Amino acid sequence: MECKNCQSTLAERADYCSFCGAKIIRNRLNLRNLWTEFTEQYLNLDNTFLRTIKHLFTKPKEVILGYINGQRKRYLNPISLYAIALTFTGILFF
Numbered sequence: 399m400e401c402k403n404c405q406s407t408l409a410e411r412a413d414y415c416s417f418c419g420a421k422i423i424r425n426r427l428n429l430r431n432l433w434t435e436f437t438e439q440y441l442n443l444d445n446t447f448l449r450t451i452k453h454l455f456t457k458p459k460e461v462i463l464g465y466i467n468g469q470r471k472r473y474l475n476p477i478s479l480y481a482i483a484l485t486f487t488g489i490l491f492f
């Protein structure tokens with residue numbers, strides 16, 4: 399089996415690529431798996447979206463400096479956050 403991201407050879411039971419860090423996805427792409435991934439990422443109590451929103455209001459300096467200094471997994475990436483904020487703004491506007 400090889401990584402679809404960097405084409406390096408993977409261990410058989412690996413969950414992540416040891417070269418590029420990409421998550422190994424074994425599930426087929428269907429609505430059920432997409433919904434499961436969406437709920438795990440955005441509706442879970444321990445998710446990065448709620449943590450990012452909460453910490454942007456309570457300690458914005460830590461979030462921004464953390465992102466600049468390389469903490470990329472703790473908080474939601476700025477592009478996704480911007481897209482979600484635009485979606486909520488659009489819903490509120492209309």
Ligand SMILES: [Zn+2]
Nearest residue numbers: 401404415418
């Ligand atoms: Zn890889």
